[in-house]
Amino acid sequence: MSFDFTITGFVALHIFMLAGFAGWVIIGNVPAILHTPLMSGSNFIHGIVVVGGLYTLINASTTQEQVIGFFAVLLGAGNAAGGYAVTDRMLAMFKSSEPASKPHRSHASKKKH
Amino acid sequence: MLTLLAQLTIGAANLVAAFLFLFGLKRMSSPATAASGIRLAGIGMVAAVLASFLYVLNIDDSVKPYLLMNITLALLALAIGGVGAWLAGRKVAMTAMPQMVAIYNGMGGGAAGAIAAVELFGNNAHDASQLIVTLLGALIGAISMSGSVIAWAKLQGVINKPLRIKSQQIINGVVFLAAIAVAGWIVFVTLSGVDPLLSISSWTYIFFAIALIFGILMTLPIGGADMPVVISIYNAFTGLAVGIEGFVLGNPALMIAGMVVGAAGLLLTLLMAKAMNRSVANVLFTNFGDIVKAKHSAIKGTERETAASNAGIEMR
Numbered sequence: 001m002s003f004d005f006t007i008t009g010f011v012a013l014h015i016f017m018l019a020g021f022a023g024w025v026i027i028g029n030v031p032a033i034l035h036t037p038l039m040s041g042s043n044f045i046h047g048i049v050v051v052g053g054l055y056t057l058i059n060a061s062t063t064q065e066q067v068i069g070f071f072a073v074l075l076g077a078g079n080a081a082g083g084y085a086v087t088d089r090m091l092a093m094f095k096s097s098e099p100a101s102k103p104h105r106s107h108a109s110k111k112k113h
Numbered sequence: 114m115l116t117l118l119a120q121l122t123i124g125a126a127n128l129v130a131a132f133l134f135l136f137g138l139k140r141m142s143s144p145a146t147a148a149s150g151i152r153l154a155g156i157g158m159v160a161a162v163l164a165s166f167l168y169v170l171n172i173d174d175s176v177k178p179y180l181l182m183n184i185t186l187a188l189l190a191l192a193i194g195g196v197g198a199w200l201a202g203r204k205v206a207m208t209a210m211p212q213m214v215a216i217y218n219g220m221g222g223g224a225a226g227a228i229a230a231v232e233l234f235g236n237n238a239h240d241a242s243q244l245i246v247t248l249l250g251a252l253i254g255a256i257s258m259s260g261s262v263i264a265w266a267k268l269q270g271v272i273n274k275p276l277r278i279k280s281q282q283i284i285n286g287v288v289f290l291a292a293i294a295v296a297g298w299i300v301f302v303t304l305s306g307v308d309p310l311l312s313i314s315s316w317t318y319i320f321f322a323i324a325l326i327f328g329i330l331m332t333l334p335i336g337g338a339d340m341p342v343v344i345s346i347y348n349a350f351t352g353l354a355v356g357i358e359g360f361v362l363g364n365p366a367l368m369i370a371g372m373v374v375g376a377a378g379l380l381l382t383l384l385m386a387k388a389m390n391r392s393v394a395n396v397l398f399t400n401f402g403d404i405v406k407a408k409h410s411a412i413k414g415t416e417r418e419t420a421a422s423n424a425g426i427e428m429r
Contacts, residue, residue, distance in 0.1 A: 007365050016356065019369045022135060023376030027384075030142045035385050039345050040214045041141045041151055042352065042377050045134050047158065047217075048370040049224045049355045050191075051127075052362050054165040056231045057187050061176045065231050070186045072227035077194030079221035080162075084155050085202025086213050091141070091148045 037094075040087040047080025119167040126164030127366035133157030134370050138377065161366055162191070194220075212268035215344045218351050219261030225354035226254035226321070232361055233299075233317045241304055243361065248296045250357035252324050257350040259328030264344050267337045276333040282398060285330050292323040331397075339396045342385050346393070349378025 007015060030038060053076040057069030133153045140150030166187075169180060176183070198217065205213050229251035231237075238244035266272045278284070299316050302309040309316060335343055352374025359367025386393045 007363060007368070012360050012368065015365065015368055016360075016372045019356075019372035020376035023138075023373035023378075024380050026135065026139050026142060026373070027377040027380045030381075030384070031144065032384070032388050034142060034144060034147065035381060035388070036211065036214075036341065037147060038138075038141055039341075039348055039378070039381055039385075040210070041138065041154070042374040042381070043214050043218050043221070043348050044151065044158075045138065045154055045370050046221050046348075046352045046355045046374045048130065048134070048161060048367055049221050049228070049351075049358065051161050051165045052228050052355070052358050052364060052367050053190075053224050054162070054187055055168055055362055055364065056228050057190070058166075058168045058180070058183050059172060059176055060183050060231070061173070061179055062235075064234055066179065066183065066186060068227050068231050068234070069183070070190050072224045072231070073187055073190035074194040075220040075227065076224035077191045078198035079217050079224060080158055081195040082198030082202040082213065082217040082220070084151065084158070085199050086205075086210055086217065087141075087151045088148075088155075089202070089207070090210060091151055094144045094147050 037087060037090040040083065040090055044080065044083030044087050047076060047083050050076030050080050052076070116171045119170040123164045123167050126160045127364065130157035130161035131366050131369040133160075135373060138373065209269070211341055211344060212265045215261045215265040215268065215340070215347070218344060218348050219258045219265065222254045222257030222261060222347065222351040222354060224254075225351065225358045226251050226258055228358045228362070229254060230317070230321065234314055236303075236313075238303075241300060244300055244303060246357055247361050248299065248320070250354045250361060251321065252292060252296065253350050253357070254354035255321055255324035256328035256331070257347045257354060259325040260332040261344065261347045263329055263332035264340050264347065267332075268340050272333075275336045281330075281334055285327065288323060288327045288330055292320065292327055295320045295323060335396065342382060342389065342391075342393065342396050345378060345382040345385055346397075349375050349382060352378050
């Protein structure tokens with residue numbers, strides 16, 4: 001017994017529509033200071049492509065598929081890991097100078113350059 | 114039973130990852146919560162990657178002889194790509210961040226293009242719509258990859274001057290149409306069974322080559338100062354390509370994450386262009402120097418002198 005988890009046809013289009021709307025709304029009204037960190041953060045999020053690469057590589061049955069799949073995972077892993085490292089460093093600048101204390105004031109004003 | 118459990122685990126991990134990506138992105142859009150947002154998204158990513166190794170429990174019999182090699186390659190690729198990019202991202206100077214984002218984005222586009230390539234070479238598409246969608250993802254992913262590499266080279270100082278040649282827009286248009294034409298030919302030949310002149314896989318190589326060349330040509334004339342907007346566009350492109358490949362593979366986490374990034378990246382591009390007082394079309398299709406010269410050739414209106422103390426009242 002097995003379930004079919006794949007999503008096709010109009011259900012997929014509905015998911016695309018809702019996800020696109022969600023992305024648009026989430027980013028709306030963001031202060032200009034966060035433009036670059038958010039670009040970097042969304043860059044990290046599309047690093048999920050590594051999962052697609054893993055699926056392709058694990059199901060590879062020819063040498064050509066293995067080679068291309070290898071590069072898919074390699075590039076996807078680079079996207080995810082590098083995107084995280086860069087975004088984390090950018091956003092660390094928004095943290096307050098005393099990390100142990102609870103945030104109670106505006107953090108943006110404490111950002112060091 | 115084991116395969117069912119694996120499928121359920123993969124499905125649940127992807128659902129959790131998709132939620133954490135959305136929630137993390139929401140937290141990243143406010144300065145106070147931004148740092149925790151990326152952590153949440155990171156947890157989602159790790160969960161999705163670990164769960165995807167469960168695909169080994171659910172493979173075709175024809176793949177079994179290759180499985181050990183495939184898993185070795187997967188671990189090797191994860192280690193090399195992940196550790197290499199992680200160390201590079203940690204070490205790089207704060208001022209060099211934008212080009213790092215560009216190169217990582219190019220990697221994502223390349224990965225999406227590679228997945229599409231496996232689907233195309235393996236002839237996995239079952240009908241016209243799936244083939245067209247795969248080709249579209251391949252096109253966007255390849256453009257995003259080569260374009261991002263050029264953006265990186267410009268910001269890194271490898272390419273110093275914008276390369277502008279006469280009637281560049283026309284050449285770019287012709288190259289783009291050529292890519293579309295080759296894609297159309299691949300679809301037509303696959304569906305009708307007409308003799309394709311070259312083999313279909315040769316046409317697929319040609320298709321990827323033209324798409325990569327278009328990405329390079331499109332980015333070369335744009336000056337370094339406009340690169341953040343361009344990187345943001347390619348970020349949206351990669352998101353779109355990832356979403357499309359998610360559709361091809363039937364993976365909802367890829368679909369959601371890719372489409373969210375596609376839409377968010379588009380809005381970010383518009384916001385960034387607006388902050389520069391430029392339109393996106395202006396950034397992409399005109400040469401910066403030319404437009405300034407043309408606009409400010411004649412100044413109209415009258416000049417009035419005023420004291421500094423009056424300026425505040427004047428501007429009220």
